[in-house]
Amino acid sequence: MGYTLAQKIIKSHLLSGEMRVGEEIALRIDQTLTQDATGTMAYLEFETMGIPRVRTERSVAYIDHNTLQNGFENADDHRYIGSVAEKYGIYFSRPGNGICHQLHLERFGIPGKTLIGSDSHTPTGGGIGMLAFGAGGLDVAVAMGGGAYYITMPKMFRVNLHGKLSPFVTAKDISLELLRILSVKGGVGAIIEWGGEGVKTLSVPERATITNMGTELGATTSIFPSDEITRKFLRAEGREEDYTPLCADEDAVYDRIIDIDLSTLSPLIACPHSPDNVVAVETIAGTRVDQVCIGSCTNSSLYDMLKVAALLHGKTIHKNVSLSISPGSKQVLTMLADCGALTDILSSGARVLECACGPCIGMGFSPNSAGVSLRTFNRNFEGRSGTKDAKVYLVSPEVAVASALTGVITDPRTLGEMPEVKMPDAYRIDDSAIIPPASEEDAEKIEILRGPNIKEFPSSRPVQDTMKAPLLLKVGDNITTDHIMPAGAKILPYRSNIPYLSRFCFSVVDETFPERAKEARECFIVGGSNYGQGSSREHAALVPLYLGVRAVIAKSFARIHMANLINAGILPLTFKNPEDYDKLAQSDLLMLTNVYKGLENGTFFMCDDKGNSYELVGEFTERQREILRLGGLLSYTKEKQK
Numbered sequence: 001m002g003y004t005l006a007q008k009i010i011k012s013h014l015l016s017g018e019m020r021v022g023e024e025i026a027l028r029i030d031q032t033l034t035q036d037a038t039g040t041m042a043y044l045e046f047e048t049m050g051i052p053r054v055r056t057e058r059s060v061a062y063i064d065h066n067t068l069q070n071g072f073e074n075a076d077d078h079r080y081i082g083s084v085a086e087k088y089g090i091y092f093s094r095p096g097n098g099i100c101h102q103l104h105l106e107r108f109g110i111p112g113k114t115l116i117g118s119d120s121h122t123p124t125g126g127g128i129g130m131l132a133f134g135a136g137g138l139d140v141a142v143a144m145g146g147g148a149y150y151i152t153m154p155k156m157f158r159v160n161l162h163g164k165l166s167p168f169v170t171a172k173d174i175s176l177e178l179l180r181i182l183s184v185k186g187g188v189g190a191i192i193e194w195g196g197e198g199v200k201t202l203s204v205p206e207r208a209t210i211t212n213m214g215t216e217l218g219a220t221t222s223i224f225p226s227d228e229i230t231r232k233f234l235r236a237e238g239r240e241e242d243y244t245p246l247c248a249d250e251d252a253v254y255d256r257i258i259d260i261d262l263s264t265l266s267p268l269i270a271c272p273h274s275p276d277n278v279v280a281v282e283t284i285a286g287t288r289v290d291q292v293c294i295g296s297c298t299n300s301s302l303y304d305m306l307k308v309a310a311l312l313h314g315k316t317i318h319k320n321v322s323l324s325i326s327p328g329s330k331q332v333l334t335m336l337a338d339c340g341a342l343t344d345i346l347s348s349g350a351r352v353l354e355c356a357c358g359p360c361i362g363m364g365f366s367p368n369s370a371g372v373s374l375r376t377f378n379r380n381f382e383g384r385s386g387t388k389d390a391k392v393y394l395v396s397p398e399v400a401v402a403s404a405l406t407g408v409i410t411d412p413r414t415l416g417e418m419p420e421v422k423m424p425d426a427y428r429i430d431d432s433a434i435i436p437p438a439s440e441e442d443a444e445k446i447e448i449l450r451g452p453n454i455k456e457f458p459s460s461r462p463v464q465d466t467m468k469a470p471l472l473l474k475v476g477d478n479i480t481t482d483h484i485m486p487a488g489a490k491i492l493p494y495r496s497n498i499p500y501l502s503r504f505c506f507s508v509v510d511e512t513f514p515e516r517a518k519e520a521r522e523c524f525i526v527g528g529s530n531y532g533q534g535s536s537r538e539h540a541a542l543v544p545l546y547l548g549v550r551a552v553i554a555k556s557f558a559r560i561h562m563a564n565l566i567n568a569g570i571l572p573l574t575f576k577n578p579e580d581y582d583k584l585a586q587s588d589l590l591m592l593t594n595v596y597k598g599l600e601n602g603t604f605f606m607c608d609d610k611g612n613s614y615e616l617v618g619e620f621t622e623r624q625r626e627i628l629r630l631g632g633l634l635s636y637t638k639e640k641q642k
């Protein structure tokens with residue numbers, strides 16, 4: 001029996017475990033990346049490990065999220081990350097250089113290598129044939145120290161693409177189509193491999209749009225083969241020597257096969273407030289639009305931007321629409337300037353923002369009250385834009401431009417002919433904003449620059465045999481990390497200040513939660529299915545830990561968040577009978593008994609003060625049990641080093 005592409009890369013990086021679905025496996029990690037909103041914490045964690053230099057082939061620290069610098073906090077964090085990078089052997093990408101995933105693809109990604117990043121969209125690297133995973137900061141810190149990355153061996157899904165896209169239909173529509181088919185939970189526990197003849201019609205940036213949005217399916221990661229198109233991309237980046245051809249074996253076996261005929265797709269749109277709430281654009285055409293944002297790690301490549309410029313050429317955007325354009329990298333922006341496309345964009349009335357995440361994470365450009373915002377991004381969770389009652393839709397750059405021109409949601413096929421966009425054979429290489437680390441010799445002299453915004457970690461504690469606490473918050477299905485620990489311009493600067501962040505925990509759902517949790521000192525949370533979907537931010541576990549959350553009981557969990565809870569020493573359990581969820585009510589007093597025994601056999605018992613008892617499930621590996629027994633991954637790692 002042959003191997004899938006992902007299985008081949010897993011096999012060549014396997015440190016322990018069996019490649020059987022559901023078993024825990026340990027992988028050797030070749031590359032890591034961090035961004036600034038999760039990086040400060042990841043590097044603080046790395047520092048506590050006492051390792052003098054990173055042990056990966058390549059580690060890169062990007063600054064792309066917290067670039068507003070409204071006060072000293074962000075700038076201090078950037079300086080801190082810069083000094084850590086220089087000292088410990090990490091490349092440092094300066095603010096303004098671009099978005100981590102776009103930059104990593106351009107300058108560092110290598111087919112067949114493993115990559116983990118403290119950002120959930122790290123699977124973007126799958127567009128170039130990398131096996132790339134989003135992870136919590138602590139997992140990235142451990143990998144930088146040469147430690148393994150642990151995942152549950154995933155199922156293998158294969159998506160076969162047939163035919164060719166019609167004009168005005170794009171890679172984004174392929175992603176939205178898969179979200180329509182599978183939903184935001186449909187990829188949980190699976191790696192999605194893309195294949196079929198249609199793959200040859202997609203360039204690396206288009207493939208990367210698709211692997212980027214695989215995160216929204218809950219997938220462990222997504223990957224494309226590495227072929228002549230990959231070689232062409234690497235050649236254009238001046239890195240042809242990094243090319244290796246890679247594909248699945250002919251007789252590889254998949255757990256599920258999905259076929260998509262590209263020629264039948266039409267422009268799609270994800271309606272508020274979930275990326276899987278997908279309909280055809282034509283069905284809601286005519287809806288008023290207030291704002292359009294083009295950019296983010298999903299759609300900010302040179303190819304996307306050239307298409308946008310060509311569609312805007314000689315036209316002016318509608319007077320009621322505010323259009324922002326954030327190119328993905330300095331390379332993209334300079335090339336737009338060189339060829340005159342930037343002039344087309346500016347002449348249309350668009351606002352060009354910095355090469356950064358910007359509006360995607362609510363860092364400025366929030367919509368007006370109850371505003372309708374069309375975005376080429378990957379997430380439209382409630383409140384994420386910074387305007388609580390905004391209605392955010394996810395679209396391709398083509399739909400975005402068409403709607404910016406008309407002022408209403410518009411099917412771009414009504415615009416006439418799609419102008420031809422010619423891609424250059426070589427990109428403009430300028431790595432002046434990437435600072436290499438100091439040599440090992442000089443590293444010792446480098447002082448780490450810590451600002452006053454860096455506060456201590458919350459202290460974790462080992463799980464107890466009996467855990468008694470009130471149920472302080474009961475939430476529904478698909479709770480995102482943006483609900484648990486919101487981001488945005490006002491809060492993001494405090495990512496290294498857990499006590500301050502704690503004031504906003506669950507504020508989208510229940511503003512009283514932080515106060516109530518502090519008063520109770522210890523508490524439980526109950527959730528529905530897919531609890532913790534979305535970002536990789538470990539703050540969605542560290543802040544609850546600070547507020548005394550000891551266990552989260554849910555119908556099911558999203559992968560990265562579950563790992564972050566365990567890493568923080570919080571017990572994640574699921575209901576044996578999902579109907580039991582209905583019996584529980586906020587403020588019930590709950591008691592978990594014989595927890596140590598439960599850790600061994602996977603079955604946990606809980607009762608409430610109304611006389612109900614519950615059977616819960618928590619099947620942990622030996623490593624996870626030890627992490628929970630010792631009170632988190634940091635204590636576990638220190639213990640192992642003794």
Ligand code: MIC
Binds near residue numbers: 037065120134361535
């Ligand atoms: C996001 O898109 O939600 C983020 C902001 O990039 C997060 C990381 C973070 O919260 O810092 C992610 O996707 O992991």
Ligand code: SF4
Binds near residue numbers: 119298377
């Ligand atoms: Fe940045 Fe948005 Fe991409 Fe997250 S999804 S990395 S915030 S651009």
